[in-house]
Amino acid sequence: MTTLYLIRHAEAEGNLYRRIHGQYDSLITDNGYRQIAALEKRFADVPIDVVYSSDLFRTMTTARSITVPKHLPLNTRADLRELSMGTWEDRSFAGVDRSDREMMRLFSASSPAFRAPGGESLQEVRTRGAKAILDIAAHHPDQTVAVFAHGTLIRNTLAELTGIPPEDIGKMGHSDNTAVACLEVEDGQARVVYMNDNSHLPPELSTLAQQHWWNKADKERDVNLWFTAPENRQDWAFYQSCREEAWRNLYGQLDRYDGKGFLEEAQRVAKKHPKSLSIAMDRKEPVGLLQLDPERSSREKKGYISFLYLVPALRRKHCGVQLIGKAVSIYRPLGRESLELVCSESNGPALAFYEKYGFRPTGSTPGAYGTLYTMEKYIGYRQPEALS
DSSP states (O other): OEEEEEEEOOOBHHHHHTBOOSSSOOOBOHHHHHHHHHHHHHTTTSOOOEEEEOSSHHHHHHHHHHHHHHTOOEEEOGGGSOOOOGGGTTOBHHHHHHHSHHHHHHHHTTOTTOBOTTSOBHHHHHHHHHHHHHHHHHTSTTOEEEEEEOHHHHHHHHHHHHTOOGGGGGGGOOOOTTOEEEEEEETTEEEEEEEEEOTTSOTTTOSGGGOOTTOTTOOOOOOOOEEEOOOSHHHHHHHHHHHHHHHHHHHSOOTTOOHHHHHHHHHHHHHHOGGGEEEEEETTEEEEEEEEETTTTGGGTEEEEEEEEEOGGGTTSSOTHHHHHHHHHHHGGGTOOEEEEEEETTOHHHHHHHHHTTOEEEEEEEETTEEEEEEEEEOSOOOOGGGO
């Protein structure tokens, strides 16, 4: 008999930024690395003979929770990858729900009829995942194996192995990031000992504990943003109002505020780089702005953020980070290895927000009302020292 632990990857960018990352190669978040540390403690005294993972960064990195302390090699398999989401990859959930609502409804319902354009069906991922798990078990009789994979693949694989039909998959619940399932596999038959076990995570590290979409009994909704470019005078008026509110809120006055200059610069850059200015939308309401300057710091492979804004009503509601996710989505394909921005020493809430999501001070310059800190966030694929 093979004992097999099937483990979901740690919190990754898609989980935090609310973007669709099937086979998009996303990174682990800062909280995800804390989850990995907790997972390492969980398996510290559990004998493991061999470790597998999909060949994506987020699973390979999570697998280091076992391979590094136990000095085991990592075996990667492409058939352990997440469900391919085709043309939906790296789009926001809210944006896809707006443009393809019926297909998104089918995905949320785990319907056999679901297939993202250019992607896989849920039946295909069920078949692929189950075949991979049984093949791994067949190659390791009487051993204990750890397999690191992805949420949708794990859920559908367990359903396939245990004979749960597609229409009943909703009864299985959802696995948290780094949640563990334990299987006993013998003669091509699998028995689930337990699943969706995140007991090694305290509530402050749990991804699901910070979200509401998965809990039908929870009446609070997650705010998922979608993005659009400014198209008319109303959109530019919204831009001006956001700029003015941010300045007044920070400095308490407008004596040095150059609204005309801000507007002209934004329009100049947007004309040359159409993706440089995004209006963040919650349903039908504009609620934020992301302004980029693709030319500034480009030689240093940095993606500069000129202005990041969220309306006061949505601050401290875990959705401002989606603006950072949009910046990553734009800059990473351009070869940028870090995000860069400037923040006033007077803006304590913004400094705390940026530091929470991985920005670190790299320098300072005098500003109109005090010191301005330059901050950077690495968005490349380097392994952290703690896991090297």
